[in-house]
Amino acid sequence: MANTYCTATNFGKGFFTHEDRNDFYLSGHAGDVWVVGNNAAGVSWINRVSGTAKTKAEAQAIVDGEVETAQAAWDALPEAEKAPTAGFETRTRPVKYTLP
Amino acid sequence: MATYKGIKGVKVVTKATDPTASEADATVWYNSTGNALKYSVAGTGAWAAGGGLNTARSQIPTSVMAPSSATLCAGGSTAPGEVAVVEKYDGTSWTEVNNINTARRNAGGCGTVNTAVVIAGGQSPGVTAICELYDGTSWTEVNNLNQAKTSVAPGGAGSSTAGLLAGGSTPSITNQTESWDGTCWTELNNLNTARQAMGVVGTQTASIAGGGYGPSTYAGEAEVWDGTSWSEVNNLNTARGWLGAAGTTTSAVGFAGQSATSTQTALTETWDGTSWTEVADLATARQSIGGGGTTQGAAIAVGGAPGYLSSVEVWSDPVYAIKTVTVS
Numbered sequence: 510m511a512n513t514y515c516t517a518t519n520f521g522k523g524f525f526t527h528e529d530r531n532d533f534y535l536s537g538h539a540g541d542v543w544v545v546g547n548n549a550a551g552v553s554w555i556n557r558v559s560g561t562a563k564t565k566a567e568a569q570a571i572v573d574g575e576v577e578t579a580q581a582a583w584d585a586l587p588e589a590e591k592a593p594t595a596g597f598e599t600r601t602r603p604v605k606y607t608l609p
Numbered sequence: 610m611a612t613y614k615g616i617k618g619v620k621v622v623t624k625a626t627d628p629t630a631s632e633a634d635a636t637v638w639y640n641s642t643g644n645a646l647k648y649s650v651a652g653t654g655a656w657a658a659g660g661g662l663n664t665a666r667s668q669i670p671t672s673v674m675a676p677s678s679a680t681l682c683a684g685g686s687t688a689p690g691e692v693a694v695v696e697k698y699d700g701t702s703w704t705e706v707n708n709i710n711t712a713r714r715n716a717g718g719c720g721t722v723n724t725a726v727v728i729a730g731g732q733s734p735g736v737t738a739i740c741e742l743y744d745g746t747s748w749t750e751v752n753n754l755n756q757a758k759t760s761v762a763p764g765g766a767g768s769s770t771a772g773l774l775a776g777g778s779t780p781s782i783t784n785q786t787e788s789w790d791g792t793c794w795t796e797l798n799n800l801n802t803a804r805q806a807m808g809v810v811g812t813q814t815a816s817i818a819g820g821g822y823g824p825s826t827y828a829g830e831a832e833v834w835d836g837t838s839w840s841e842v843n844n845l846n847t848a849r850g851w852l853g854a855a856g857t858t859t860s861a862v863g864f865a866g867q868s869a870t871s872t873q874t875a876l877t878e879t880w881d882g883t884s885w886t887e888v889a890d891l892a893t894a895r896q897s898i899g900g901g902g903t904t905q906g907a908a909i910a911v912g913g914a915p916g917y918l919s920s921v922e923v924w925s926d927p928v929y930a931i932k933t934v935t936v937s
Contacts, residue, residue: 521921537892579915579916
């Protein structure tokens with residue numbers, strides 16, 4: 510298995526270091542979900558940040574839930590705010606995606 | 610048998626404690642406390658977590674000329690709208706300081722942490738030409754930009770007394786360039802390609818602008834400013850807008866952004882004066898960030914979208930690491 514999964518709260522500086530990033534794969538997602546390279550350094554990092562281990566399905570469910578919440582917030586916006594506005598960045602309805 | 614002294618001309622030094630990895634780059638020493646032979650190497654660039662913003666937000670102007678360890682984040686947007694909140698970063702954490710007078714998003718910023726200009730920006734109730742000067746304590750409104758515009762680079766090039774602002778949206782996408790002399794704005798030669806939301810770094814007389822969003826598509830174009838005119842150089846590998854940038858006209862880094870295929874990206878590209886190379890990703894994909902830094906090797910990515918992020922990442926290139934020689 511190339512990756513492992515956890516939830517952990519980003520407490521700021523020191524949460525992950527430059528050395529960590531060179532030692533294992535790491536990507537952050539909604540719901541404080543982190544995808545972590547499955548090697549000794551990655552496992553050590555999860556322990557260091559008091560991460561809670563999740564299966565991929567559990568992690569995916571958390572991210573999906575966050576996306577659904579964001580979708581509901583988007584759907585509740587007035588239509589004028591959802592329409593593309595010339596000169597401003599595209600804000601689109603959030604979409605679900607598959608964690609690596 | 611080759612010896613360390615024979616190769617390096619010096620003996621392996623004995624130290625009770627390890628030096629910092631950057632100080633010890635490319636050297637070997639014996640740690641007498643841990644009884645270990647150690648060495649330091651310069652590894653590839655990487656992003657680390659920085660201190661989180663107190664107010665989560667996106668579309669943030671920052672002081673691009675400030676180092677990543679001492680920068681300023683002024684305004685931006687958060688639910689339910691544009692904010693005037695200003696925070697200063699000391700390399701570890703953010704402290705809220707006096708607000709800008711006019712809340713706005715997608716403004717530009719020149720200068721350093723204590724001498725900065727926030728330029729134009731805004732979307733609702735409208736695009737502004739308002740500029741404000743920071744003296745380290747408070748904000749004072751100064752002369753307006755000649756043309757109201759928004760979605761300029763999160764950090765404009767130059768200082769609070771010699772700044773440069775290129776592109777943006779009026780809300781029609783523009784190729785205008787204006788320079789700031791500390792008192793007023795003057796129009797200069799236009800960009801070759803009209804764009805908004807580029808990454809721009811450098812000084813008033815030597816800067817590079819890359820990426821952005823053209824009238825109907827994301828831009829990969831990069832242009833270099835020589836103090837008089839813009840010249841096209843090699844494109845970014847991934848066309849995108851609302852990205853951050855740091856460095857100089859000959860050595861820069863562009864990061865994050867929104868592309869045709871990703872609402873937000875984690876991509877990082879370095880510029881060596883000739884071409885762009887994709888390097889290590891941010892941990893969190895984001896766009897509409899605040900971002901800046903004085904060198905290619907030390908950048909900061911602040912907040913951004915999706916939603917309104919408070920997280921911050923700090924780029925270092927190279928990343929020094931201390932290793933232990935293992936003998937089996």
